[in-house]
Amino acid sequence: MGYKVAVVGATGNVGREMLNILDERQFPVDEIVALASRRSLGTEISFGDRTLTTKDLETFDFTGWDIALFAIGSDATKTFAPKAAAAGCVVIDNSSLYRYDPEVPLVVPEVNPEAVEQYGKKNIIANPNCSTAQMVVALKPLHDRATIKRVVVSTYQSVSGSGKDAIDELWDQTKAVYNPTQEVPAKVYTKEIAFNVIPHIDVFMEDGSTKEEWKMVAETKKIVDPAIKVTATCVRVPVFVGHSEAVNIEFEEFLDEDEARDILREAPGIMVIDKREDGGYVTPKECVGDYATFISRIRQDSTIENGLNLWCVSDNLRKGAALNAVQIAETLGNRVLKKG
Template sequence: MSGRRVAVLGATGLVGREMLLTLEQRNFPVSELVPLASERSEGKKVTFRGEEVTVRAVKEDSFKDVDIALFSAGGKTSKRWAPVAAASGATVVDNSSAWRMDPEVPLIVPEINPGDVKLAEKKGIIANPNCSTIQAVVVLYPLHKAAGLKYINISTYQSVAGTGKAAIESLRDGSKAALAGEGYDEKVYPHGIAFNLLPHIGPFDGEGISEEEWKMVNESRKIMHLPELRVSGITVRVPIFRCHGESVTAQFERPITPDEARAVLSKAPGVVVRDEPKSAEYPLPLDVAGTDDVCVGRIRRDTGLDNALAMWVVGDNLRKGAALNAVQVAELLL
């Protein structure tokens, strides 16, 4: 297999560094790495395959002869530079929300809709879904194929890593201050995150539905090719450093028992079943952090809906929720 010239825009951020690690761990055929970032990060060093590589400031000619460009630098940056990269001949895999709902841009989770990669020919851009959406649909889609998904309700418990390095520092500093009985000025969230829960991820619309909640609705439908799927829920930021948890209720067209669901999910790619609640065996963020699979447990009959199951889903938002999914998409391009 011939090597590819791979650019990573946002190489110094949490997800960018995780992308570099994932490329290395999966032995992606990188002939040359081009780490890119804003001007303020120019000259910094990142490590790839045991060697330090100098970060360059992104410019008009940064993507010359680049085959694949992995973006993790925010929606505004992506809108500016993804078309430039694509015009230079690169295929962009973008981790921001900038392109996800563009009808000419595929939104891909490789375990679900790998065939949509062909749609990238239109704009040269592939969108990486929202982290919470990815881990939910990886579990839900195999069950949909077995019993016909009709409705889902998802409550998320999202770590501060989803906001970036500043949020991790804020949680750490706020926790120290709270334990010391001292005050703390929260700089990242609208309220202090330490020892707190914030039902507020992204701006609210006129109905009080948050941007993150709409992502769960619209992206789930697009990825699974279920435009009429009913989706509801709430997204909550919680004071943990890494991994997202989700309480998921799924209603189906046909009956499906918890045992049948476990059998289906035990064979599903990218899914691990941990479901022995009587032995206190269920997915935990501390166990899942740094791993690639989405873990599911507490699978049980829902007590309020017919033909419905409830379950608990945990995934590493920096791995499968971002970097790993992007690299898997890049592997499809090979």
């Protein structure tokens, strides 16, 4: 016996990836429906060897459905997630709407799987921001061993985190560089993204940080430990898929780089590729389509008493969004719903 699953926002990048991953991981599905806005009504989408035709989210009745994976913006989620939850369907939401709600668990299954059991207050579970998800997978096993005091992270985030229009903008601007008669103005971003980096993701806040940077701080505290101090600089780079992060960690206790490497090798969801030679590390291009969070360049930081540096790379459409949502559904099924 399996689950009745709705994928909301099924025509978007993340929604399509959710369908792919549900099939790849053989999630126990008895019935599945692809939901989208009316402008995408009737669009055909693949689910394994089946073809689904999207149905209208606005008129859909969630009564009798077990799990809804939401991959739509916060405004639409605000309207439809409570309706699904009130109908008895557990919502796993990829937007930022519920992440900071104290009554909604924020879950990365490799880090805090027990938190799914707190879903009942609103019948909603939140999926974290893509840049946070991959970082906390790496932080948690190290925190358990030596207690993290402070994290300094710089991100190198791909354009797919901004959606299809951003992918198209990078592609068109890249082609235009080689065609002097063509000009592609920046629309998605504040400056041209092709052959450039932009230290600005989401809106600016009063203290000079961006909302993306604030998210990494708040979400790390909620998922791992509220005592951890985090400072972030988030940068958009001309990469289509795959987020990278340079992470500096200060611990309460000394942690040798070799022991850290061993700990990470044994940790769930992590693949360590760390050779001190040309190419002995993972780049974002190499992680596309993979489930793992890849860790490279593990080394002591000699400028502080108990410090380490590492390089963290992951497919942001997978671990940063769709994969984590499906893993939450799996964890919910194993720990709470217990079907299949």
